[in-house]
């Protein structure tokens with residue numbers, strides 16, 4: 001089975017992993033032939049396969065070492081739960097879509113006029129939920145001990161040093177962005193974007209029931225951010241980053257001495273040194289001019305262009321201000337995959353590099 | 362007298378003055394008393410008397426919001442128990458954590474607290490996913506979605522501040538990595554873009570000794586002062602704010618027309 005392990009290790013390499021995930025993500029949601037994914041049978045198959053994979057992986061010492069670390073066990077659970085509930089919402093959504101296609105109301109409508117007494121019906125459900133969770137937590141706590149390592153020692157930096165697991169997606173972004181973007185700007189924009197969502201979503205449909213057809217773009221955007229850029233980044237940061245933040249496949253041993261050649265290069269170096277055969281200009285504005293223009297163009301030309309072509313309908317419906325805010329947030333989100341590919345394909349380090357002012361993009 | 366049926370002990374208790382002083386309605390076996398059971402109870406009356414059947418379905422809500430709240434309560438209770446034993450000082454914190462397992466009866470409180478916290482983070486994400494997928498953030502629930510986002514942030518902050526308290530290598534360095542980000546805050550962190558511009562004459566206003574990271578850690582590195590600061594935020598500050606926001610959140614669920622449903 002060595003070939004299988006090597007193949008998995010190879011597939012988990014971020015450039016390959018994320019390319020695959022991008023493709024699978026969009027095909028799963030948009031390709032008509034793949035709608036069988038949202039059936040119970042597909043769910044069972046996928047979960048059996050996932051379960052088998054983890055079970056098989058646990059026979060491998062390297063896989064076991066990283067997956068059974070106490071704090072990582074819940075993350076495996078999170079992956080399965082996120083997968084299941086994403087599936088469930090699509091299953092219920094596509095079922096409703098089929099009904100709506102036949103001019104029937106969504107399933108929820110059948111029961112939404114019926115009023116039910118809170119006591120005993122709701123109180124009963126809440127009570128059951130509480131008991132179930134209590135039992136689960138107690139069993140979980142008996143069998144899995146909370147981690148405790150050596151006493152805190154400021155003089156001894158562990159390798160790798162990782163943030164708590166729910167922030168590992170942000171830490172993973174540090175591979176592609178400087179801390180001021182990965183650790184401050186993007187988290188801030190996630191919060192702002194979530195808060196702005198109800199005010200910039202122009203679609204009035206799909207309020208109060210599961211549907212996909214009526215909310216395709218919203219769901220694609222949200223799930224792309226949540227499943228791909230948040231959950232999968234956490235998975236990568238947790239399971240595939242070892243010493244020195246180097247990449248390690250799940251079956252690979254964490255070797256502190258693994259050397260990964262770094263040959264990252266800034267856009268200004270490509271432009272002035274490689275293309276023009278000149279030295280880097282001393283003035284930072286001249287040096288980084290091209291990058292600055294590109295970044296500004298990215299945030300101004302693209303919205304203007306899209307507002308007149310592909311997104312004309314949205315633009316007219318939403319008005320200038322809301323459209324600009326929506327586009328800005330979307331472009332910030334998409335900038336992450338763009339920056340990833342710039343790195344993987346061209347070893348691009350910074351598009352704009354002004355270390356004088358800690359301003360690197 | 363002789364042929365009157367004997368009342369069960371429970372029925373007798375139910376008719377006693379003690380019971381009637383607590384519950385001011387008869388047994389909940391008819392609609393009136395069932396309504397009163399909700400209306401006259403301070404905890405239950407966050408609920409309306411009746412709800413939509415569709416909103417009650419497990420497949421609709423996944424009980425994710427309720428689970429999040431329940432886990433918050435679990436964390437409150439277990440956290441309180443942990444506070445009896447744990448002292449937030451560099452000298453004692455680590456050994457107190459060890460003692461929790463070795464010396465304290467029922468030594469799984471720390472486990473329940475830690476796994477409950479992880480579960481709460483996961484539950485709040487799933488709750489957000491379900492609210493999104495049912496379009497429940499759309500009018501008239503925009504404001505409550507925003508309260509929710511704040512609760513999401515607070516949940517993560519609760520978890521983050523708690524992560525430091527065991528005062529082991531895992532804790533110290535996770536928080537070091539996390540708080541290093543604050544150093545790069547634009548204008549407010551000493552390595553953030555723009556901070557170099559903030560100076561009076563030759564004197565920088567934003568330095569490692571007064572920037573955003575310093576405010577978070579009460580020092581230039583994760584030390585005893587950071588431990589105390591995180592402890593206070595974790596046990597008092599953030600839970601207090603979260604509890605208030607949860608009250609608003611639940612109130613608004615009701616005032617916005619109950620769990621969402623198709624119009």
Ligand code: HEM
Pocket residue numbers: 194422424425426427428429430433485488489492495497498502505506507508509510512513516607610614619620621622
């Ligand atoms: C500590 C965190 C939270 C707690 C304890 C909580 C609790 C709840 C509860 C118990 C409900 C009732 C329905 C249900 O169980 O689904 C609810 C509804 C709701 N929550 Fe949360 N929630 C939290 C965080 C959030 C977050 C992060 C969001 C969104 C970003 C959110 C947005 C909403 C909205 C919009 C509703 C109304 C849904 C509807 O009417 O269908 N909440 N919340």
